[in-house]
Amino acid sequence: xxxxxxxxxxxxxxxxxxxxxxxxxxxxxxxxxxxxxxxxxxxxxxxxxxxxxxxxxxxxxxxxxxxxxxxxxxxxxxxxxxxxxxxxxxxxxxxxxxxxxxxxxxxxxxxxxxxxxxxxxxxxxxxxxxxxxxxxxxxxxxxxxxxxxxxxxxxxxxxxxxxxxxxxxxxxxxxxxxxxxxxxxxxxxxxxxxxxxxxxxxxxxxxxxxxxxxxxxxxxxxxxxxxxxxxxxxxxxxxxxxxxxxxxxxxxxxxxxxxxxxxxxxxxxxxxxxxxxxxxxxxxxxxxxxxxxxxxxxxxxxxxxxxxxxxxxxxxxxxxxxxxxx
Amino acid sequence: xxxxxxxxxxxxxxxxxxxxxxxxxxxxxxxxxxxxxxxxxxxxxxxxxxxxxxxxxxxxxxxxxxxxxxxxxxxxxxxxxxxxxxxxxxxxxxxxxxx
Numbered sequence: 159x160x161x162x163x164x165x166x167x168x169x170x171x172x173x174x175x176x177x178x179x180x181x182x183x184x185x186x187x188x189x190x191x192x193x194x195x196x197x198x199x200x201x202x203x204x205x206x207x208x209x210x211x212x213x214x215x216x217x218x219x220x221x222x223x224x225x226x227x228x229x230x231x232x233x234x235x236x237x238x239x240x241x242x243x244x245x246x247x248x249x250x251x252x253x254x255x256x257x258x259x260x261x262x263x264x265x266x267x268x269x270x271x272x273x274x275x276x277x278x279x280x281x282x283x284x285x286x287x288x289x290x291x292x293x294x295x296x297x298x299x300x301x302x303x304x305x306x307x308x309x310x311x312x313x314x315x316x317x318x319x320x321x322x323x324x325x326x327x328x329x330x331x332x333x334x335x336x337x338x339x340x341x342x343x344x345x346x347x348x349x350x351x352x353x354x355x356x357x358x359x360x361x362x363x364x365x366x367x368x369x370x371x372x373x374x375x376x377x378x379x380x381x382x383x384x385x386x387x388x389x390x391x392x393x394x395x396x397x398x399x400x401x402x403x404x405x406x407x408x409x410x411x412x413x414x415x416x417x418x419x420x421x422x423x424x425x426x427x428x429x430x431x432x433x434x435x436x437x438x439x440x441x442x443x444x445x446x447x448x449x450x451x452x453x454x455x456x457x458x459x460x461x462x463x464x465x466x467x468x469x470x471x472x473x474x475x476x477x478x479x480x481x482x483x484x
Numbered sequence: 485x486x487x488x489x490x491x492x493x494x495x496x497x498x499x500x501x502x503x504x505x506x507x508x509x510x511x512x513x514x515x516x517x518x519x520x521x522x523x524x525x526x527x528x529x530x531x532x533x534x535x536x537x538x539x540x541x542x543x544x545x546x547x548x549x550x551x552x553x554x555x556x557x558x559x560x561x562x563x564x565x566x567x568x569x570x571x572x573x574x575x576x577x578x579x580x581x582x583x
Contacts, residue, residue, distance in 0.1 A: 173533055183503035184537045184560035185510055191564035195536035227508065228499040363533050389564075397565030400534050 166206020167267075169371050173364050177203050186229040188221040191396025193386035193403065194302050196360040198273060201300060201382075204370040207232060209269040210249055214242035214283055216275030217309040218302060242274045243286035247295040269298065269374055276303045280316035280341055291350035291379050298373045298380045301343060304388040312391045316341045319411075320458055321451045322443045324391075329446040339458055347381040348417050354380040356416035356425075360387075361404035365414060365425050372418065385412045393442025402440055409437040410463045410475050424466065424474040431478045434459055506560075510537075514563030517581050520554050524575035527552060531567035531576065540567060 163177045164170055181202040188195055194217060202209065211234045213219045219236050222229040237245040250270045256262040279287055279301045290297060306324045307313040314324040318336045323329050327336040347355040354376035358366040366384075373380035387403050389396040406412035407426060411434060414426040434456045438444040447455075456478070463475045494500060520531075527550045532540045539557040568576045 173529060176533065178542055180538045182538070183506045184539055184557065185505035185508040186537075187508075187510070188536070190513065190562045191566055192536050195538075196534060199536070199538055200533075222505070223499070224505075225497055226499055227505045228501075229503060229505040231503040360534075395565070397569045399536070399564070399566055400570055 166204065166208070167269075167371055167374055169368050170364060176200065176363065176367060179203065179207075181205075181207060181209075181231045182222070183229045183231060185227075186222045187224060188217070189388075189390045189396070191389045191399040192217075192221075193304065193360055193388060193399050194218050196363075196400070197300075197302060197358070197366065197384045197386060200360075200363055200367055201271070201370045202232065204367050205269045205271055205298075205374060208267060209233075209271055210235070210253075212237060212242055212246040212249060212270065212272045214272070214274045214278040215239045215309075216278050216302070217304070218273055218275065220309050239278050239282040241286045242272045242278055242283045243288075243290035243297075243299065246270050246272045246297045246299070247290050247293060250295045250297050270296070272297060272299045274299065274301055275307075275309070276301060276305060276317040277307045277309075277315045280343060288350065291347065291352055291381075294378045296376075296378060298370070298376075298382065300382045300384055302384050302386045303343075304386045304391060305340075306388075306391055308388050308391040317343070320455050321438075321447050323446060324443070334446060334448070334451065335444075342462075343383055344381075344415075344417070347383075350379075352376075352381055352417075353378045353419055354417070355382075356418075357383045357385070357412065357414055359385045359403050359407055359412055359414055359426075361400050361407065362414060362426055369416060369425075372416070391443070393445070394440055398440065402437075405432070405437045405440060408432050409434050410459050410478075411437055413463065413466050413475055415466060415470070422466075422469045422471075424470055427474040429476040431463070431476055433478050433480055509559050510562050511559050514561060514581050516563050516565065516578050517558065517561065518556055518563070518565070518567050519577045519579050520556060521575050521577060522548070522553060524573055525554060526573055526575070527554075528572060530570050530572065534566050534570050536564065536566065537562060 161174050164175045209232045312324050313326045321335045323335045354373050356369040387399045410431040415424045539561040541555045543553050545553045568578045
């Protein structure tokens with residue numbers, strides 16, 4: 159119990175060390191049980207008050223800044239959907255320039271963090287993100303992935319998983335939800351040779367916090383892919399947000415791993431994977447799925463897990479083990 | 485209600501008070517409310533960690549076990565129930581809201 163709370167940008171060992179200071183105020187209009195805020199709260203605690211937040215359009219921007227109010231206790235700038243990466247690059251370049259001219263203190267550490275949704279990253283903001291990675295700006299890009307355009311009313315995005323219902327992939331006679339396979343954003347980020355990229359999940363706060371600290375300390379662009387359950391769009395009870403997030407990890411649907419200067423590491427190994435049916439039956443967006451579709455989704459996940467095991471070089475995410483019925 | 489004209493608004497519609505959503509009450513959204521039973525609480529901090537709105541407040545209290553105690557900010561708690569589901573010792577009760 160002697161473990162004390164740490165300052166900003168210091169790694170932690172248990173959740174008892176997470177600092178108490180809040181950098182995002184309550185009273186915003188996010189839905190009950192929104193996964194975004196568990197992530198944003200802890201990532202801002204890790205970054206500390208010396209942070210500039212760039213926020214492309216998305217749920218997070220809409221709910222926190224209803225004029226004349228703002229939830230943010232750190233400098234915050236809103237930009238259009240497609241240029242989160244470029245504005246963050248500009249902010250970072252301006253800080254560098256002002257430090258060179260001696261207007262800002264030279265040794266002061268100012269973090270630049272982008273919080274973007276999956277629409278603003280995977281589809282619309284893709285080119286500016288790629289440019290930011292290529293130019294080697296020292297920015298942490300956090301992708302808050304709720305797997306559709308939830309802010310405008312649940313339209314599909316490039317990150318929507320196979321089989322999911324959205325308003326633009328409806329369920330009827332011909333269409334049975336989304337039929338395409340989602341983009342693998344982690345591998346796209348790694349293909350840009352970024353120094354640090356990782357996947358995070360709100361059900362594992364210590365892992366999430368330490369990955370943010372590592373991302374802030376990286377000498378170039380860093381990418382964090384956050385899994386953010388959305389009770390409204392995924393059709394589940396708000397109290398289950400953390401349970402759904404945890405089940406995604408336990409079924410191998412969401413693998414928590416990092417890419418640190420060329421080395422892959424799975425931070426939360428799952429030796430006995432649960433069948434994906436357990437994850438599917440928690441959510442209303444998968445309610446229509448037939449046995450065939452669930453089988454196909456299981457195959458997609460098996461392939462993804464096998465790919466990650468190959469990258470790591472050993473079996474860290476184990477095979478599916480059906481639980482014995484009592 | 486009179487809205488300010490364009491001359492009275494700050495340039496670029498900048499919000500000059502950081503974190504002023506704290507003045508908005510979101511407590512009315514609630515149907516059920518969490519009630520922390522202090523005797524059962526083991527101070528594991530998980531409700532504080534998982535609360536999306538930061539409405540579980542950690543209070544230093546020298547008389548309480550381990551020197552702290554948890555309180556709910558009913559002004560802002562939206563009643564999502566994550567704390568109730570995640571509490572490992574069932575120290576949070578889920579009580580219907582009465583108004």
